[in-house]
Amino acid sequence: MIALDSYSILWADLVALKRRWPRYLITTLISPVLYLVAFGWGLGRGINLNGTSYLEFVVPGIIALTAMTTSFNGAGTRLNVDRLFYKSFDECLMAPIKLHSLLLGKALIGVVRGIISSVAFLVVAMLIAPTIHVGPMFLLGLFITCLTFSFLGVLAALLAKSHEDMGTFASIVLLPMTFLGGTFFSLSQVPVGLKYALYLLPLTHASLWLRAAALNQSLPWASLLVLLVFFVAFMGSALIAVRKMSI
Amino acid sequence: MSKLMIEISGLSKEYSGKKVVDGLSLSVDQGELFGFLGPNGAGKTTTIRILTTLTKPTSGRVLINGFDVVENTASVKAEFGIVQQHLSLNRDLTIAENLELHARLHHLTPDDRKKRIAELLDYVELTDHADYLVDDVSGGMKRRAMIARALIPRPKLLFLDEPTVGLDAQTRRKVWDLIRKMNNDGATVFLTTHYIEEAEALCRRAGIIHHGKLIALGQPLDLRKKIGMIAVEMQSNGNGTQYRYFPDRAKASEFIQGLPGTEKVMMRESNLEDVFIELTGQKVLGDQR
Numbered sequence: 001m002i003a004l005d006s007y008s009i010l011w012a013d014l015v016a017l018k019r020r021w022p023r024y025l026i027t028t029l030i031s032p033v034l035y036l037v038a039f040g041w042g043l044g045r046g047i048n049l050n051g052t053s054y055l056e057f058v059v060p061g062i063i064a065l066t067a068m069t070t071s072f073n074g075a076g077t078r079l080n081v082d083r084l085f086y087k088s089f090d091e092c093l094m095a096p097i098k099l100h101s102l103l104l105g106k107a108l109i110g111v112v113r114g115i116i117s118s119v120a121f122l123v124v125a126m127l128i129a130p131t132i133h134v135g136p137m138f139l140l141g142l143f144i145t146c147l148t149f150s151f152l153g154v155l156a157a158l159l160a161k162s163h164e165d166m167g168t169f170a171s172i173v174l175l176p177m178t179f180l181g182g183t184f185f186s187l188s189q190v191p192v193g194l195k196y197a198l199y200l201l202p203l204t205h206a207s208l209w210l211r212a213a214a215l216n217q218s219l220p221w222a223s224l225l226v227l228l229v230f231f232v233a234f235m236g237s238a239l240i241a242v243r244k245m246s247i
Numbered sequence: 248m249s250k251l252m253i254e255i256s257g258l259s260k261e262y263s264g265k266k267v268v269d270g271l272s273l274s275v276d277q278g279e280l281f282g283f284l285g286p287n288g289a290g291k292t293t294t295i296r297i298l299t300t301l302t303k304p305t306s307g308r309v310l311i312n313g314f315d316v317v318e319n320t321a322s323v324k325a326e327f328g329i330v331q332q333h334l335s336l337n338r339d340l341t342i343a344e345n346l347e348l349h350a351r352l353h354h355l356t357p358d359d360r361k362k363r364i365a366e367l368l369d370y371v372e373l374t375d376h377a378d379y380l381v382d383d384v385s386g387g388m389k390r391r392a393m394i395a396r397a398l399i400p401r402p403k404l405l406f407l408d409e410p411t412v413g414l415d416a417q418t419r420r421k422v423w424d425l426i427r428k429m430n431n432d433g434a435t436v437f438l439t440t441h442y443i444e445e446a447e448a449l450c451r452r453a454g455i456i457h458h459g460k461l462i463a464l465g466q467p468l469d470l471r472k473k474i475g476m477i478a479v480e481m482q483s484n485g486n487g488t489q490y491r492y493f494p495d496r497a498k499a500s501e502f503i504q505g506l507p508g509t510e511k512v513m514m515r516e517s518n519l520e521d522v523f524i525e526l527t528g529q530k531v532l533g534d535q536r
Binding site (some may be wrong): 004005008009011015019082086087089090091092093094095096097189195 | 299300303321324325327329331333334335336337338339340345348349351352353354396
């Protein structure tokens with residue numbers, strides 16, 4: 001029943017996405033392609049990191065970044081609009097379904113959007129960096145990254161009191177992660193103190209896992225575990241937040 | 248003795264120490280069309296949110312068809328449909344898709360979904376607009392679509408929270424017809440409104456809420472009888488409009504004849520607005536007496 005109810009919630013968002021998917025696909029590719037051009041080709045041309053070209057190094061980082069932003073926005077912005085603008089979230093709260101089914105359904109649209117965007121970028125990136133390896137471990141990491149940041153989006157949307165709050169949250173939390181989460185540089189290049197601080201960011205672990213999987217390096221299982229811990233924490237907090245909404 | 252669909256006893260809701268609903272007690276029979284009247288901010292919507300499980304009460308108890316709204320949330324949710332005061336349709340979907348989403352959430356089988364949606368679109372006369380996006384139809388159509396959506400699970404109880412707010416007179420009458428039709432088809436209707444004529448036209452019984460407290464409860468005619476069936480409105484310079492109520496026209500005429508120099512006097516039948524004015528000193532829409 002949980003799966004069926006979650007799919008029912010997801011179904012509505014899929015219908016809306018299907019209605020405008022070409023526009024979605026184009027807009028979702030703009031940022032990562034610009035990052036690729038600016039950092040991969042522009043700034044990073046000629047840089048070599050431990051035997052890997054900077055282009056190959058940066059592509060998995062940009063994929064992690066794309067998964068983060070599109071999942072967060074796909075689930076969070078959508079829910080924020082449903083809750084505060086369309087006011088249709090109350091209808092879901094009054095429906096005879098469990099709250100965790102409702103939240104999972106709301107998060108899954110972020111996962112779908114995150115995976116579509118990441119795969120679309122991957123296709124573009126593989127044209128210029130064909131050595132990127134996409135195997136089951138890479139896809140597993142991508143899925144967990146999308147799920148984690150979708151639930152962060154759901155949590156933010158449930159806590160937000162206005163549309164501006166979502167923007168503020170993105171500026172305070174997502175923007176620093178974008179540049180500091182091991183996406184564009186190796187953590188071995190930063191001072192020890194900062195390095196430990198950066199390990200507290202979920203994007204750091206998404207970047208580490210996806211990069212290792214894409215470059216056929218030994219997998220950092222601890223990073224996958226940390227991502228799962230973040231996923232559980234965000235999901236649990238979202239559940240508490242939605243329960244508190246009725247007080 | 249008829250069975251109760253809604254039983255509210257000692258219901259209170261506080262926000263930051265301020266009582267929005269204050270010791271509310273009332274009951275609604277199965278099959279009844281009950282009007283819940285009051286000005287904006289009186290506590291109507293908060294009461295509905297508690298009755299529909301969206302908000303938890305601070306104290307008191309509410310039973311919906313015998314199920315406690317706090318303890319048996321899932322059972323309560325299966326009992327009712329609601330048309331909210333604000334537009335709450337998903338605007339990225341068509342009218343039919345909005346109904347389908349609701350049907351899915353209420354676990355209707357695919358065949359039943361298809362049949363029920365077609366049936367309800369016909370019921371609210373929106374079959375020709377089924378595939379229109381929500382933003383492409385008029386306000387009245389959106390309201391009718393919300394009514395159709397509320398009816399999807401064949402609810403025994405319907406909450407209508409200001410269902411005609413913002414609609415023109417013609418569309419309002421159309422919605423009234425639908426409300427009567429739903430009630431005649433067996434649904435208990437709990438209608439909140441600040442339109443007095445709406446409550447008088449539709450409701451067999453009404454409760455009036457003011458500052459979170461129930462200040463009157465009964466049949467509209469009985470409530471009018473309590474204050475007097477005839478109202479006299481007096482408009483005099485500087486004092487605004489004064490109201491006096493009388494049991495019959497003879498007594499009202501006698502009073503008017505004895506009035507010295509009042510500028511404008513009007514005699515008419517009293518209504519629920521007068522009941523509200525008499526009890527609170529205010530008009531339902533907020534003017535001071």
